[in-house]
Amino acid sequence: MVRVALYTLLGVMSVVMVAPLVYMVSLSLQTEAETLSAQAVLWPENPQWGNYAELFVKAPFGDFIVNSFVVAGGITLAHLLFDPLVGYVFAKFRFPLRNTLFVALLATLMVPFFVRMIPLYVLMAQLGWLNTFQGLITPFLMDAFGIFLMRQFIQPIPDDLISAARVDGASEFTIYRKIILPQTKPALAVLGLFTFVFQWNEFLWPLVATTTPEMRTIPVGLTLFNQEYFTLWHLTAAGSVILFVPTAILFLVSQRYFVRGITLTGLR
Template sequence: MAERAVIHDRPRLTPRQLAGAIILHAIVIAGAAIMFFPFLWTIITSITPDASLTVAPAIIPQNPSLGAYEQLFTERPFGLVIVNSFVLAAITTAVQLFTSSTAGYAFSRLPFRGRGIVFAVYLATMMIPLQVLIVPLFVEMKSFGLLNTYLGALLPTFASAFGIFLLRQAINQVPHELDEAATIDGAGHFRIFAFIILPNIKPALATLVVFAFMGSWNSFLWPLIVLRSPELQTLPIALAGLQGQYISDWDVIMAGSVVSVIPMLAIYIFAQKYIIQGVASSGIK
């Protein structure tokens, strides 16, 4: 399965293996076409003026135009909201990397009485729908005087049970022999965390970067409620605004959707390099 194993098999591929490889390629590529289709449709609609959504788009649009994209950046504040969303997502991601890895370490490597219950309480924070937390959270932020501030939008995103759970699972898989060797060399928990654990969970850290960034980048309800000033607005709110304002301008809506996916895709492609990084570099086992 691992790339290495497959590579040194290559010189002695039997006809059966070759057929298997061809079938695998065919299935994966056909699947990819199905996955890509809706995105292709989005792109085509975005460059088709007066696009309609009731029928399938023409593969080659008539009178293609980038007018919808121009409209986004001239008539609508898309330049501003992209910068705003990017800054918020970057801060959320950086803080979550810190809070998730420290908590993940505690839940994996620092046993204490009642730890199972504390972990259950952490997980429990994911189990109630955001829709009902919004009202009490709003009241709370109001009393802190943080309405209409980025701090108010950011604070609830600083710790995520999802990220903590993800990293705890990853740290559980790092062999204890590595900690023990470091302990014998006189390293304490802070050193083991920083120099043994973190370098060994890069794939999970990169996965968290993708999901933390995506969570912030797509978050709609809380920023909508806490950020009132137009200059603080974020991308999903501007996207939703397009739908209200240009009821039938599907090209503009789809252009907005394309623009919103591209930065996220760039983050994913950047992180993927680390997600797939093999164990070869970690020197374990």
């Protein structure tokens, strides 16, 4: 009895979660008439794959995709480059002002993006970086949480390993690259995955920092396209599917890392 109730609850909730996304796919394959017909179409009889091609004609959607990959990919690479290095320093080095700097770093976790939004906009306008890749990427090159995560992960690595390498005459950067970095692979996978998905989905800054359609990322380009062509829901849905597919693929191939990553954010 109880089991039936539990399965029913899970079944209903799963449908509520997944059905809207399935409907999004259905909508992306309907004709414009079908999306508007009084008789709702749950799944189109003749899927209109041409909608996807039409989207690229009606909007610079190819640019959106390239921009999204450059911005989310660039930020992810920067995180993978800098976060472990800074985490390593705070995990294994003794130096003046260490604790002060670490607190100053963690304090940035308390600063929501909207606080930085206006001054960053002014800064980017002064630098002439509005509507450029560097303008979209630089405000997110590192983050305190990624650094903290890497520090936690590097701390348990035995100090002897580092001292032994120093005795052998390895340079400090070689020690980092050859000894520390290889041991942090699982943490790097989580960091890279989360950074990419969050930046891929980011909305507010690309909205504020871009001025021409050609520089927009998919979330922003799609939303502004929808505002312009309000009733073209089949194309909006096609764009949404394109926006969703990369994250869905990442999730399918690395569900374990996702769940672990969420749990890690909860353990801080």
